[in-house]
Amino acid sequence: MYRFLLTPRWWGINIFVLLAVPVCVFMGSWQLSRFEDRVQDHRSASEQSDANKKAAVEPLASLLPVDRETSGRRATATGRYDKQLLVPDRDLDERTGFYVVTLLKVDGTGKALPVVRGWLPGKASAAKAPAPPKGEVTVVGALQASESAGSNGVTTAGGLPPGQVGMVSAASLVNLVPYDVYDAWVTLDKADGAMEPVPADMSQGGGLDLKAFQNLGYTGEWFVFAGFVLFMWFRLVRREAEALRDAELGLTDEAAEDAAAEAPVKTV
Template sequence: MYRFLLSPRWLGGTAVALVAIVVCLWLGSWQLSRFEARASSHHGSASTAAGPPVSLDGVLTAASPLVGTDTVGKPVSATGRYDQAHQLLVPDRTLDGRQGYYVLTPLRTADGRAVAVVRGWAPGAPGQAAAPAVPAAPAGEQTVSGRLQAPESSGSNGAVAGGLPTGQLGTISPAALVNLLPYPVYDGWIASDQPAAGLTAVPTVQPQGGDGLSLRAFQNLGYTLEWFVFAAFVVFMWFRLVRREAEAVEDRRLGLA
């Protein structure tokens, strides 16, 4: 009944089906390996968040100057002098259910650039007549250790729109600081692990989209499923066509067709 499978037409069709199955399985396996690589990178970067701080210059290099999902929360250190004249308050920041301000002081490094350092959080209602009194930044050369944070955008949690009083900043980002500081700044900012007396350390802030795997990683997983489904569909269609052909052969043998 199945001798027709040895005909040139069916041999060619079977070969094409096998090639399609192999290609689908290979592409699915490749997409799965991409997902596993991204997952390993994500878990690896999360595990380094508890390690010792590394120099900021070693994280934000000339080749990779921007903060990414793999460096958010990474312990870093920077050495320089606080620019007390340009200290800023970032209002409408909630900590433990209370409203307050981030206290941001630029730390100028030896190369002339500065990194925005959030020295801590101070309580205070937004829009109050007087800004909260905060401790002055220490003078002289300082080495600051903390967690690297991503620049905020206008849609970030806690970001405040314009119209703020002098000395206040709504969004912590190089784009917002460039008009307030007379020197270039690093991408991102540092949440200090040694807040000044009267201030509270701020938590690590994940960029919009959360701290899970990236969307592209889940796209890789979706493509993996698609390619494996395509392979299964080819197998299903081949068996269905074989069965239909076998039924047609049997009908002709019995004189029913």
């Protein structure tokens, strides 16, 4: 009855199924592994963050350039505050506000280090941001790599008014000052004035991001696709087998209608 599976038409269908199912399973497994990798990265980042908080403070120069090991480490630098900028639309504890970033001209380097002095709620306003301390200061905070567009939901926020930037990034800041800017920044352990400190893991986009759960969703989709392909194959095989059986019995559509019309009506 199932000899039709060896016909050229069915060979094409069978080959498609034999290729489609493993591909779907492979893609689903790959997406699952991506989700597991992101979970592991999040776990490792949390452990690293805890270790960084307990680690001794180190000079800025010894931690550059920023990489996976030095990101989040507590660094110290000495210099004088210069230009102050605001970074709008930053969330903290489910509230929207803005970062207050001041460039610290590090002694003996001719370069400036962006320092996130704290966070304030509400719409970004220079009037709300406290002025930086005057004279020589020594800052201590968690070291971060420059932000990039798209990372952790960061956008360039184009069309901002003067005194505001969309990212804490050397590429963005170097166009606003007449000196070089470190390709890194720090968020102070203790915020200045009435501002709230920005946790290191928050500035890094702490927690599992949307991409991780997209990977998990894609995992389910690929396995559903594999099941759907098998379901449709079995359905087609069953319909073909039933059609051949009816044909062998002479029960084509017209024959079946004639048989039904000629069948005697049973009376109770």
